[in-house]
Amino acid sequence: MSLSSAISTAQTIFSNTGLQSAALSKNIANASNPDYARRVGVLTIDSAGGQQLSIQRTYDNGLVKQTMYSTAESSAQETLQQKLERIRSLLGGNDYETSPSTYIATLRDNLQAYATKPNESTLASTVISSAKDVSNSLNSISSEIQSMRGSIDQEIQDKLEELRGLLKQFENVNNAIKAGTATGSDVNNELDMRERYLKDISKIVGIRSFTRGDNDMVLYTSDGTMLFDVNARDIMFTPNAAFDAATLGNPVIIDGVTMTAGVNGNTTGRGSLQALLQVRDDIIPTYQTQLDETARGLIEIFAQQDQSASGLDPLPGLFTWKGYAAGDSLPASGSLTGGLASLIKVNDSLVKSLTGGNPTLLRDGGYDVDGLGVADAAYLGNTSNDASYSQILDALVGNFETDIAFDTGAMLDTSTTIADFSTGSVGWLEQYISESSKASDNKAAQLARVTEALSNTTGVSLDEEMSLMLDLEQSYKASSKLVSAVDQMIDSLLQAV
Template identity: 25%
Template sequence: MASTFSGISTALSSLRAQRQGLDVAGQNIANVNTEGYSRQRTEMTAVEGVSNVPTIWAKQDPVGTGVNVGDITRIRDELLEARVRTEHSHNAFLSGQHDVFENIQTVFKEPSDTGLQARMSSFWSDWQDLSNNPGDDAVRTKVIQQGGAVAGAINDANTQLNTIWKSARTAATSQIADINTATAEIASLNKGIMQAKVGGLPANELADRRDALVLKLADLAGATATLRESGAVDVSLFGSTLVSGTASRDLAPPGGANTLAERLAGNKVGVTFADNGQPAVVTRGELGSSLESMNTVVPKYATALNEVATALISNVNTIHTAGFDKTGAEGGPFFSGTDAGTVSMAITEPDEVAASTAANLRLDGGNADALGDLATSGTGPDVTYRQLVADLGVAAKSATLKAETQSTITADLDSSHESTSGVSLDEEMSNLLQYQRAYEAAAKLMNTIDSTLNTLINNTGR
């Protein structure tokens, strides 16, 4: 049979449970704007009687003995979180690619009045002007100046591509440092969470911090996570372990090519694990984008620019050396150098411009006319450059569309995740009212039982 005082115990358990519910609701409200915070819920369970096994001489009271707070749980959707991490890694990669293509487009500035195409057009036009006025030193000087402007534009573009490449390598170094810091902290948080779970202590805030770091690793390198029964998470990078329980592994700084020139010579940039030197596969996230930029994107357009420079040097020098300058001497190379980084003017004096086709026809502009015709040559630098710009435009547009689409997908998933795990003030206000009313009712129950027992103890038998 139930104790005469069991009602007080029941009311007391309710007071404690509702008070804890108020505390949890207050914690949620306090962290409504805390990034990475997951709302918590008080899990209450009814307390059964002392025994639910019938005996011969005793029968359990049909009413239980109150309420227990079983646990304070975080509201999480593991499947949704895995999708969020995956889409974040894609979004970080595509966003990085969008940025690098935008930077490369800025290098070439096409179409514009100051881009390389405009300078080459002016260069060919100046040769046509010289073919009509081969004896004019002012026009000869202009040809030299415009040739220098073309060479300078190519040099500048090459320098800027090198800068973009170096920036990607610097970013990769920083990203690896961030990854190593995050993995070490996740391992440390795993240890704290496991110890708290063994001791029956709350660890929700620790778990929130850890999950935020796991998402950061997804952004940085496309890492994935697996939750253990112990409460710890294991973090993997394309099948290789980054964090296992309380242990973590570091990535070594990026190795391989240190300059764009080294990359163009065939030396790739790679990432390895610091403990055994084995390659770390990274094809997503910010680091994946940096590696893609260094190994593929920037080298592609640097190579194309070198082809433009080579075509310019080869075509112009071939025709120029076949002509004769103002003094009747054979023409020398108009440009020096072999690629975009070294192309420059080989002549500086107006008389050295080989505008004529014969030594005895010093005022003949036939050779200058041939040089001007390079503007429409099927093998000239213009065709090569226009192909570069066209390819860049298509690739940049594709990168932009992919980044925008992925950004929308990621934002939608973040919204779904927030609706699941985020704090709703309206919901918490409703919970506060619910717990408050329950607390007041439990207090009223205790007062009623106290009054009843007072009557039983003090007034019975008088």
């Protein structure tokens, strides 16, 4: 080896060691940064056939894509679970203490006690109080879940604003990567940033990515809708000012395509948006239907029946609804009346605290139903004003054990008792929560495993970096010895001359 080639070799080693030391230093500084990919030195061949060291970013395309997929799945499931738990809290938590089914069971028991002792006016008052608990529960829960739909609508709007911001940042860094790749500049930092944006976007909407020339990336939603190509696609959504049982939520439209909602307790949604749409447009409306059918069933089984055998239609009894007027028919059996849960109320004629109210009229029948103060004699059963009269009360108790028809939209049994129907509604919600909770744990665990695998592949290990530091130190010492040897040889030559 000539002296000049030895000096050249030493210079190359010093240069490479310097580059690797800089990369190593950066790796150590970002050891705790989950969005940083480890930098490694790779020997390459230049155009002249010489070797040169380049610093490259570790990358595993398969694991990155799997991380995005798992992030979207876990985000959707977590969002669904949070909203389901919120609905359960409206019913009194794990024991469902304030659910309609709990109050209906109490009403049945108190009515049975009153039927046994129809002459006890205090028992009559207890029945009316229990009935008010039932109607208040239906009213408040119906109001709360519709308010919850409004909150979800605003949350969707906020998520879309966040998504637009992320896509704008993604566009900026994607343009920088394209420009840097075209000119041969170091774009590793920008690649780290772009990968971080991909993870953040995946939490909101499931995505698939495709990389083309100059490291340019294109994004699609998980169902194949174009989300980003050179720039972000149009995203349209208009939140509603308020919600009731008849209000339909407006769609989320990306690039002219309506986003679909997730389905099932183990949701098919990818990203929080699809889970929010699922709760707003599927779960809450279905539960609202169950509440409305519960209210209609109560009105039906407590209706006043014609006692004169004249074939007259039933009239509202213990339960009526806001807005009822003389001549109005009872809601049709087995057919949904939307929003009835928010309107159901106890008949004023039976409420002792109101003027003219008398709880014992429930026993006798034939009481006022339209607020005009006129009772209908055809519906009066206790014509002799017998304090021990229990025929109507016994019939009402029997109605609790009689199957009635329910609308198929409630997603429960279409023919069952009112108590079983209301209990089935709780069971429906509890099953949803149970499936969601199990799926949430599984998807969170899957995300943790994938994230760990990606970290092990592309993340920084301080042990590896310390080992590499020792290697670089030995390489530097070897280069120093080579330079020292060349220096001594040159000195010897000069002295000989």
